[in-house]
Amino acid sequence: MTDHACGPLAPCLVMLTPADGTGSAWTVAEADPRQPQILVTDQGLTRGDGLFETALAVPDDAGHLRVRKLEAHLQRLAGSAAALRLPVPGADDWRAAIETALRGFAAHARAAGSLDARGVVRLTATRGPEPAEERPGGASAWVLVSPAPAPDPELRDRGLDALLLNRGLDSRSAERAPWLLTEAKTLSYAINMAALRHAREQGADDVVFVSADGQLLEGPTSTMLLARRDRQGRRELVTPLRRQGILAGTSQAVVFAGAEAAGWRLGYGPLVPADLLGGQDARVEGVWLVSSVRGLMPVRSLRGEGVDIPQLPVDAELTATLEGYLRQDLPAGPHGSASG
Ligand SMILES: Cc1ncc(COP(=O)(O)O)c(C=O)c1O
Numbered sequence: 304m305t306d307h308a309c310g311p312l313a314p315c316l317v318m319l320t321p322a323d324g325t326g327s328a329w330t331v332a333e334a335d336p337r338q339p340q341i342l343v344t345d346q347g348l349t350r351g352d353g354l355f356e357t358a359l360a361v362p363d364d365a366g367h368l369r370v371r372k373l374e375a376h377l378q379r380l381a382g383s384a385a386a387l388r389l390p391v392p393g394a395d396d397w398r399a400a401i402e403t404a405l406r407g408f409a410a411h412a413r414a415a416g417s418l419d420a421r422g423v424v425r426l427t428a429t430r431g432p433e434p435a436e437e438r439p440g441g442a443s444a445w446v447l448v449s450p451a452p453a454p455d456p457e458l459r460d461r462g463l464d465a466l467l468l469n470r471g472l473d474s475r476s477a478e479r480a481p482w483l484l485t486e487a488k489t490l491s492y493a494i495n496m497a498a499l500r501h502a503r504e505q506g507a508d509d510v511v512f513v514s515a516d517g518q519l520l521e522g523p524t525s526t527m528l529l530a531r532r533d534r535q536g537r538r539e540l541v542t543p544l545r546r547q548g549i550l551a552g553t554s555q556a557v558v559f560a561g562a563e564a565a566g567w568r569l570g571y572g573p574l575v576p577a578d579l580l581g582g583q584d585a586r587v588e589g590v591w592l593v594s595s596v597r598g599l600m601p602v603r604s605l606r607g608e609g610v611d612i613p614q615l616p617v618d619a620e621l622t623a624t625l626e627g628y629l630r631q632d633l634p635a636g637p638h639g640s641a642s643g
Pocket residue numbers: 357521522523524525526550551552553554555593594595596
């Protein structure tokens with residue numbers, strides 16, 4: 304293995320390069336993350352025209368780094384590529400690149416004495432340089448593995464203060480205007496980052512988007528989950544329906560699979576802010592934002608858009624139960640089966 308000195312100071316990088324003009328074969332090679340690899344004319348940079356996936360690699364029982372929910376990530380990537388009409392490496396090429404990058408990352412982690420290192424695995428594909436440029440066409444694709452940030456236990460204990468922000472689109476926009484790509488994980492995340500900055504300027508920790516017609520959607524980098532218990536004591540886990548213009552969360556899908564196996568009922572919205580208060584028929588037990596790297600973060604308050612819920616239940620035991628479903632990593636079932 305070539306030593307590109309990846310480790311704590313530089314991520315491990317593996318480039319995937321089209322082997323010919325057909326787009327069906329890709330070569331996989333380690334590269335130096337401290338050297339330029341992408342042309343400044345790449346449309347991923349100039350237009351945000353590309354896609355990405357962010358996954359978490361954790362050591363398995365034998366101490367080998369394994370990407371959680373890898374198949375769900377590769378499936379979502381293929382869906383994003385289809386929505387963007389973007390030629391990307393096939394699943395086997397991605398798997399080979401991930402394996403190479405993880406091997407490098409694990410070797411450097413071991414050399415640094417870290418036996419339980421967790422890695423953020425980022426898969427990126429762009430449309431490549433402008434066709435009119437000297438070096439024409441051809442997508443760029445790469446895998447980057449860097450150390451995963453340590454979770455913030457204090458924030459997980461106390462829960463997030465979330466700001467409700469209007470996304471400016473109604474819950475039918477995704478159907479009417481599929482070019483908005485609300486269900487693809489594209490590189491155009493400036494809006495999501497702007498929403499998070501706005502929330503922090505307002506003293507909040509995170510954001511929950513609401514549609515122009517008042518339906519709860521998702522966070523800028525996370526999926527929303529709600530746990531409730533009905534009068535018969537039956538537990539239900541609910542998430543907004545994907546068709547309303549949100550990204551298909553791989554974490555949500557896997558948590559749902561674990562919850563269903565444990566006897567929970569599953570629900571797929573629509574959810575409005577008032578549902579977070581519960582009612583006569585059901586008691587709300589918790590609300591979370593979930594994503595691959597950060598895992599489950601309880602939400603302790605929600606305000607904005609005329610809504611003020613100062614106190615939501617934060618139940619560490621329930622968070623741990625749902626985290627357990629995430630760790631089980633069961634194959635994801637169909638989304639939306641309960642309500643279409
Ligand atoms: C907009 C959006 N929704 C949901 C998620 C959660 O997806 P996953 O659980 O696959 O990480 C993400 C992840 O970054 C996201 O960007």
